[in-house]
Amino acid sequence: MNIEDKEILKLYREEGKQEFAFNLLVQKYSERLYWHIRKLTCSHEDSNDILQGALIKIWEHLPAFREESKLYTWIYRIATNETLTFLKKKRIAAMFSLSSYDSTLASKLQSDPSFNGDKLQMALHKAILHLPDKQRAVFSLRYFQELKYEEIAEIMETSVGSLKASYHHAYKKIKDELQEQFAD
Amino acid sequence: MELQQSKGQEDKNMKEKNNTEDILGRSSLKENPFGVPAGYFAAMQEEVMQKISPTAAMEPQEEAPAVPATFITYFKPALSLAAVFAIVFGMGWSVMKVTEIFAPEVPLAQTEDTPLTDEEEIISILNISVEDIYMAGATDTEEDAPASTAISEEMIEQYLIDSGYPLTAIATLE
Numbered sequence: 001m002n003i004e005d006k007e008i009l010k011l012y013r014e015e016g017k018q019e020f021a022f023n024l025l026v027q028k029y030s031e032r033l034y035w036h037i038r039k040l041t042c043s044h045e046d047s048n049d050i051l052q053g054a055l056i057k058i059w060e061h062l063p064a065f066r067e068e069s070k071l072y073t074w075i076y077r078i079a080t081n082e083t084l085t086f087l088k089k090k091r092i093a094a095m096f097s098l099s100s101y102d103s104t105l106a107s108k109l110q111s112d113p114s115f116n117g118d119k120l121q122m123a124l125h126k127a128i129l130h131l132p133d134k135q136r137a138v139f140s141l142r143y144f145q146e147l148k149y150e151e152i153a154e155i156m157e158t159s160v161g162s163l164k165a166s167y168h169h170a171y172k173k174i175k176d177e178l179q180e181q182f183a184d
Numbered sequence: 185m186e187l188q189q190s191k192g193q194e195d196k197n198m199k200e201k202n203n204t205e206d207i208l209g210r211s212s213l214k215e216n217p218f219g220v221p222a223g224y225f226a227a228m229q230e231e232v233m234q235k236i237s238p239t240a241a242m243e244p245q246e247e248a249p250a251v252p253a254t255f256i257t258y259f260k261p262a263l264s265l266a267a268v269f270a271i272v273f274g275m276g277w278s279v280m281k282v283t284e285i286f287a288p289e290v291p292l293a294q295t296e297d298t299p300l301t302d303e304e305e306i307i308s309i310l311n312i313s314v315e316d317i318y319m320a321g322a323t324d325t326e327e328d329a330p331a332s333t334a335i336s337e338e339m340i341e342q343y344l345i346d347s348g349y350p351l352t353a354i355a356t357l358e
Contacts, residue, residue, distance in 0.1 A: 019237060026229050034225070038218055048224075052232055059236045117217025124213050144214060171208065178207045 003028065005071035012062065022059055029072065030055065032145070033079045039140045040083050040133075042109045042125065050086050054079040073154040076147075080137050080155055087133045105129050120182060127177040131170050138163060139170040 003024055012021035030051065037054075038047040057078050065074060087101075094101035106129055109115065115122070128136055134156070141152045149167075153160045207213075344354050 019233070022236065023229075023233055026232055030229055030232075031225055034220075034228075035216060035218070044218075044220060048228065052228065052235070055232045056235060112218075114219035114221075115217055116219055117215075118212070120207075120210070121213060121215070121217045124208075125217070143208070144216075175206065175208050182207060 009065075009067070009071060018062075022062065025058070025071075025075075026055060029075055033075065036076070036140060036145060037079060037083050039125070039128070039144055040087065040136055042105050042112065042129065044112075044114060046086065050082050051079070054082040057082065069154055070151075073151055076141070076155045077157070080141075084133050084137060091133075102129055120178070123178055123181055124174065127174045130177070131173065135166055135170045138166050139174070142167050143171075 008021050008024050008028070011017050011024070014021075033054065034047055034051050037050050038044065041047050041050065058075055061078070065071070069077075091101045094104060106126055109122070109125055109129070117125070128139060131139060138152060138156060141147045141155065142149070147155070149160045149163055153163050156163065341354060345351070
């Protein structure tokens, strides 16, 4: 899908073409957003629910989008916030049931039949689960999605400086954890 | 000897280099290890479009099948109310019965007629009612006053004799 965001927005503002334009947007971004969410939740079912919720939220708030930020950073911000809210809720629910949500995620990842990676990849994704939620989102956006710090700052609504510090801290933690396991 | 030392140092440096090699720099780690069910993205996109489509929302919804009206349909509220009253009445009646069963029995002696007091006995002998006495006390007129004390000495005397008072004692009263 090579259509530009500006063209999608132009189409969206034409009368009777909102649904068509939104369909283009969904086709362009849904897969990327899904993988972003999946790397944070490690579960297909949860990722599907979050993604659908995020897309509906995008549809509902699109009339109020003023183009003060780029369309894709705005979309990523909604998807990231939806995921962080979901993780927070799950963490609170796990607290009441006297269990750890991180260990639940780790066991989900371990038993996921759709995971096709090797041992190192498994170790990487387990190490990512040890990060705090926001740091995990920053790491995922930078490491896997390869977004620029400026773009991530716009998505996470934070400064580039604190974002860089957060990413390097996360990077070092994961690197140390992996090197501890795969040093030889 | 020096050559051996430098070789050892080189090995050590190599090992250190391997250890400090950026493991996260490996391109294989950036590959996506997760999978999704076949045709997931197309199905998901269609599902989202159906959810946001106003035409889908405006489609007439299936009406709930009409429930045939029966006797129970019309009288259910009244029957429910009657049942509640019946239950409450039944519970009240049961409580009354239970308290009656477990109530302590009144001794037989208390149920019998209590012996008359002296005053009552006198009243019964004189064949006057309690009302008469009260009425007599309530009047202030001089005419009525004697009527209230219209008990002759003979009657008192007879009463004392009947009660078994000794005659000598009665004589002293006179």
